[in-house]
Amino acid sequence: MPENPSRPSKQSLRFVRAREAQACAVMEDYVEMIGDLIAELGEARTADIAERMGVAHPTATKAIARLKREGLAVSRPYRGVFLTEEGEAMAHRVRARHRSVVELLVAVGVPRETAEIDAEGIEHHVSQQTLAAFDKYLAGKE
Amino acid sequence: MPENPSRPSKQSLRFVRAREAQACAVMEDYVEMIGDLIAELGEARTADIAERMGVAHPTATKAIARLKREGLAVSRPYRGVFLTEEGEAMAHRVRARHRSVVELLVAVGVPRETAEIDAEGIEHHVSQQTLAAFDKYLAGKE
DNA sequence: TCTTAAGTTTAGCCTTGGCTAAATAAATTT
DNA sequence: AAATTTATTTAGCCAAGGCTAAACTTAAGA
Numbered sequence: 001m002p003e004n005p006s007r008p009s010k011q012s013l014r015f016v017r018a019r020e021a022q023a024c025a026v027m028e029d030y031v032e033m034i035g036d037l038i039a040e041l042g043e044a045r046t047a048d049i050a051e052r053m054g055v056a057h058p059t060a061t062k063a064i065a066r067l068k069r070e071g072l073a074v075s076r077p078y079r080g081v082f083l084t085e086e087g088e089a090m091a092h093r094v095r096a097r098h099r100s101v102v103e104l105l106v107a108v109g110v111p112r113e114t115a116e117i118d119a120e121g122i123e124h125h126v127s128q129q130t131l132a133a134f135d136k137y138l139a140g141k142e
Numbered sequence: 143m144p145e146n147p148s149r150p151s152k153q154s155l156r157f158v159r160a161r162e163a164q165a166c167a168v169m170e171d172y173v174e175m176i177g178d179l180i181a182e183l184g185e186a187r188t189a190d191i192a193e194r195m196g197v198a199h200p201t202a203t204k205a206i207a208r209l210k211r212e213g214l215a216v217s218r219p220y221r222g223v224f225l226t227e228e229g230e231a232m233a234h235r236v237r238a239r240h241r242s243v244v245e246l247l248v249a250v251g252v253p254r255e256t257a258e259i260d261a262e263g264i265e266h267h268v269s270q271q272t273l274a275a276f277d278k279y280l281a282g283k284e
Numbered sequence: 285t286c287t288t289a290a291g292t293t294t295a296g297c298c299t300t301g302g303c304t305a306a307a308t309a310a311a312t313t314t
Numbered sequence: 315a316a317a318t319t320t321a322t323t324t325a326g327c328c329a330a331g332g333c334t335a336a337a338c339t340t341a342a343g344a
Contacts, residue, residue, distance in 0.1 A: 012196030015171065018263035019196075019302085022164065026331070029157065046292060054154030054161075059332055061293060066330085078292055078339055104250065109275040121160035121267025130260045133251040161332090168301070188322060201302055203323060208300085220309055220322055 018125060025124035028094045029053065030063050031072055034081055035091035043080035097131055098123050104134040107141055160267060167266035170236045171195065172205050173214055176223055177233035185222035239273055240265050246276040249283055 033052055037044035050060035064081055067073035072087035083091060101123045105115035126134070175194055179186035192202035206223055209215035214229035225233060243265045247257035268276070 011194045014259045014262040015194075016196040017259055018167075021263050022167075023330085025160075025164075047290090051151060052153045052157075054151070054158045055331085056333060057292070058294080058334080062331070105272060105275075108246065108250065108279045110272045111275075114269060114271045114275075117156045117159055118267055118269050118272045120156040121163050122264050125260055125263025125267075127256060127260050129256045130247065130252045133247075133253075133256075137250045165300085189320090197301085198303060199322070200304080200324080204301070 021125045026063065027067060027070065027072065028090065028124060029120075030060075030067060031083065031087050031091045032094045032098070034067075034073060034083055035088070035095070038082065044082070045080050049081070094123070097126060100131055100134045100138065101126055103138055107138060163267045168205065169209060169212065169214065170232065170266060171262075172202075172209060173225065173229050173233045174236045174240070176209075176215060176225055177230070177237070180224065186224070187222050191223070236265070239268060242273055242276045242280065243268055245280055249280060 030049065030053065033049055034044040037048055037052070041048070046057055046060050046064065049064070050057045053060060053063075055063075064073060064075065067081075067087065068075065071084055072090060073081050073083055075081040098119055101119040102112075102115045105119060105122075106112055110118070172191065172195065175191055176186040179190055179194070183190070188199055188202050188206065191206070192199045195202060195205075197205075206215060206217065209223075209229065210217065213226055214232060215223050215225050217223040240261055243261040244254075244257045247261060247264075248254055252260070
């Protein structure tokens with residue numbers, strides 16, 4: 001069997017990795033957003049989540065269902081959404097990474113507003129090692 | 143009508159952008175890969191494309207069909223795939239951007255091997271402005 | 285309280301991008 | 315030339331993540 005996607009060749013590894021990262025991206029975004037809303041407003045409602053994510057309500061509802069299924073969030077019907085400990089932890093991690101990515105982009109000369117936009121897509125593909133390098137670089141800058 | 147996904151709020155813009163970028167990502171990867179294979183081997187066969195992208199044959203076949211539908215590639219049944227002028231142009235653009243992203247990551251201290259992996263996901267979210275900033279930064283470092 | 289307004293969920297559709305299994309075509313070997 | 319191997323495509327499945335329209339709950343106002 002010369003072809004076996006479960007044991008990818010050296011060449012294809014980075015594509016497989018990128019796809020894996022992408023699969024987490026949406027969940028990470030929702031978790032972070034729910035964290036933000038709770039911090040700001042005390043609770044995260046479907047409508048607010050949808051509005052800020054730029055999607056229709058039912059899309060947010062589906063995403064929330066998936067978060068619950070994966071143990072990242074909890075909610076009772078027609079009530080606000082809250083994060084589990086695991087969700088909370090992910091939100092913190094994601095928020096910190098987001099900040100580092102934005103700061104690094106700014107540090108190398110990207111306008112802040114552009115950095116904010118691009119970071120939203122970039123952050124999900126920044127590995128531990130790369131994040132560590134970013135933080136070290138930023139620490140070295142002052 | 144307070145909610146209208148087609149005119150996203152300021153808050154949600156960056157998510158909409160990230161989703162748009164993601165939608166192009168797969169096409170960009172295939173186009174670049176086809177370009178690589180043609181450069182290396184003179185033609186791009188389905189099996190080779192699939193192998194290097196880390197997917198099963200039929201997945202590559204489907205992607206190729208979409209490339210053709212969008213005017214980026216051409217092929218006759220059971221024959222190799224080739225790029226249109228538009229596809230060629232995209233391949234060049236993507237390749238250049240990829241190089242810049244890798245070099246920037248290396249320049250800020252990311253190990254080259256990690257940079258190669260992470261760049262694969264990151265590159266698709268690097269806007270013109272950010273790319274310009276990267277190139278300027280790299281030129282300054284020379 | 286009862287009606288209306290606002291918010292949430294459910295139902296059902298679409299596309300993308302994965303997959304496996306089967307059919308078909310091309311190339312190679314005997 | 316025929317048979318076998320190799321390569322490609324087709325068929326059909328699945329999940330994710332979009333959407334709209336309709337149903338259902340909750341909250342608010344008359």
